[in-house]
Amino acid sequence: MASEADEEAALREAGRLLFAGAADFATAADKLESLPPMQGHEIAFAGRSNVGKSSLINSLTGRTTLARTSHTPGRTQQLNFFDLGGKLTLVDMPGYGYAAVSKAKVAAWTELIHAYLQGRANLARVYVLIDARHGIKPNDGEVLDELDAAAVSYQIVLTKGDALKKSEIQARLDATSAALARRPAAYPEIILTSSRTGEGIAELRASVARLLAERS
Numbered sequence: 001m002a003s004e005a006d007e008e009a010a011l012r013e014a015g016r017l018l019f020a021g022a023a024d025f026a027t028a029a030d031k032l033e034s035l036p037p038m039q040g041h042e043i044a045f046a047g048r049s050n051v052g053k054s055s056l057i058n059s060l061t062g063r064t065t066l067a068r069t070s071h072t073p074g075r076t077q078q079l080n081f082f083d084l085g086g087k088l089t090l091v092d093m094p095g096y097g098y099a100a101v102s103k104a105k106v107a108a109w110t111e112l113i114h115a116y117l118q119g120r121a122n123l124a125r126v127y128v129l130i131d132a133r134h135g136i137k138p139n140d141g142e143v144l145d146e147l148d149a150a151a152v153s154y155q156i157v158l159t160k161g162d163a164l165k166k167s168e169i170q171a172r173l174d175a176t177s178a179a180l181a182r183r184p185a186a187y188p189e190i191i192l193t194s195s196r197t198g199e200g201i202a203e204l205r206a207s208v209a210r211l212l213a214e215r216s
Contacts (some may be wrong), residue, residue: 014213015205021084023061030078031108032115038122041088041215042081043208046113046143047129049095052159055195056129057082057194059090060205077109079116088212091116097139118150125153125187127204132158132172132192136179148185154181155187158202162194163167 029035030123045053058066066082080092092111093116117126126147130136136156137145147154173190177181180186191207193200 001034007188011206011213012202013207015202015207018084018087018209018212019060019205020062020086023063023066023090024083026067026081026083026099028078028080030112032112035079035116035120036119040086040089040122041124041212042091042120042122043124043125043211044091044093044116045129046093046174047095047155047159048097048131048137048140049131050194051095051131053092053095053129056157056159056193056204057090057196059193059195059201062092079112087176088208091210092114096143098139114146117146117152123152125155125210127157129157129159130176132161132169133163135172135175135198141179144180144183144186150185153185155186155207156190157200158190158192160194160197161192162197170195 027034028037046055047053054154058064059083061082065113077094079094084089084090093113096110103156113165117123128140128143132141144154158172158176161169169192173192176190177188180188180190191200191204193204195201
């Protein structure tokens with residue numbers, strides 16, 4: 001019988017192989033009618049503007065330019081779909097909380113995101129990125145409320161973990177875990193990551209591999 005350590009090692013290898021293969025931009029959607037047909041499994045990455053979604057996607061896939069990164073909040077202005085060799089689709093969602101565009105444009109994004117989250121039957125999980133330096137903010141909580149209401153599974157990924165002192169890490173993990181305790185759609189494991197140092201990337205890949213194994 002495989003030990004827990006053996007199972008974890010197998011998941012890490014499955015995650016490494018999943019993200020080591022082909023990874024290509026597939027399509028983008030800025031309105032509901034532009035969404036691609038539902039096929040296979042999708043995972044989506046959500047978070048405040050400039051939380052590091054694009055950098056994390058690039059780190060997961062081992063590429064530097066798959067997802068465009070920018071120091072300007074609000075750069076991602078549509079749902080961007082990336083195909084992992086037909087095995088999985090990654091979706092980079094527009095950041096929330098700040099955008100240097102009109103209120104009408106923000107309203108249009110919001111409507112699109114709501115429609116996507118509530119009507120995408122092949123959406124396996126949303127990974128909600130939270131800046132480890134600040135924890136869950138009120139507008140993060142609003143997104144979690146919506147995911148709970150829509151019964152969409154989600155998992156918290158803390159980004160920019162290298163900015164925390166070692167003495168601060170456990171306190172942030174504990175506070176985040178406590179905030180999720182009564183949320184029905186939250187997956188309990190919280191992953192601390194850093195796109196700069198690579199911390200937590202293998203663990204996140206393994207988490208996705210576990211999810212796909214459970215869905216297969």
